[in-house]
Amino acid sequence: MLEALYVCRLATAEHLRLLVTPTTASSRYVRAELGKLARAGLVNAVQLRGRTRTKVWFLTRAGAAAAEASPAITARPHRMSAALAAGPLQFHALAVADVLMTLHAYRHASVLDCQVEVSHGQGNAQDPTGSSSRSMVITDAVIRPQPSAVEGGVPPVLFVELDRATTSSHRLADKLHAYDRYRQHRHAASRASSPSSWQTRYPSSEYTFPPVLVVITGPPERAGRRMDLVWNQLKQARRGLLSGLDSGEVAVAGVSHAVLLSHLARPGGLTAPIWTPLNPHAPATPVTLPNLHAAARPPKRT
Known part of the structure; x- marks a missing residue:
């Protein structure tokens, strides 16, 4: 999920469900995994504008650094922030x-x-x-x-x-x-x-x-x-x-x-x-x- 968030910059749990468990209808597993990543300081979230119960996820600086360790990722200087994600x-x-x-x-x-x-x-x-x-x-x-x-x-x-x-x-x-x-x-x-x-x-x-x-x-x-x-x-x-x-x-x-x-x-x-x-x-x-x-x-x- 870190690599996908690095590529997309912003995503909801439903987006990530399509990536991780596309054959299931529920994003419960993905939300649980995002919670673990958030507690590890690798991801953060803001509210979807106009929909207070939906979160929009993005990588923290630590999460971006972890994603860049993957050979599948081409590093770039841009970093997401809560202000940008909510804007x-x-x-x-x-x-x-x-x-x-x-x-x-x-x-x-x-x-x-x-x-x-x-x-x-x-x-x-x-x-x-x-x-x-x-x-x-x-x-x-x-x-x-x-x-x-x-x-x-x-x-x-x-x-x-x-x-x-x-x-x-x-x-x-x-x-x-x-x-x-x-x-x-x-x-x-x-x-x-x-x-x-x-x-x-x-x-x-x-x-x-x-x-x-x-x-x-x-x-x-x-x-x-x-x-x-x-x-x-x-x-x-x-x-x-x-x-x-x-x-x-x-x-x-x-x-x-x-x-x-x-x-x-x-x-x-x-x-x-x-x-x-x-x-x-x-x-x-x-x-x-x-x-x-x-x-x-x-x-x-x-």
């Missing part, structure tokens, strides 16, 4: 945990093969815009599906953006364009012919940039309206310049958080046709992840 990021982090723990429980991906709040394109960059700071994008979650899913056509790396519709659709569209800047990003010392930063960091993706998947919380109808707004923003932002979103080199799709969790709990859920392409040329018809890059490309001229 505005709580719902966002728990919605990300919903996705990661459900992927793990139904064997689509191991939570230990996932990362959250991942910085991309930072440092000295050769950016077409001439600005290294603009090339940086922080991805809410990077997911590496199980080999069996990859063999079935699912991309080996998925970039996930968790959207709670708390900011404008324009701001979300800007972040999606930042992925195209990252696609073109090279470190300053690299030759122009050198692989892009993402190809070095994610060699399993070979020549296909990982798809960007926008998971939108709230009722599915609201998620659909949000996708329409973002699609229009991306279409209007072209201004005659061909970008990776126009060409389909950066495939972007959206899905309702509730719809995604429902399908992940079924066999073959990761390959269900639930992803609505958001690229400017793409049709509004939902597609599967294996077909997403093809749907994102402009139609061929005849």
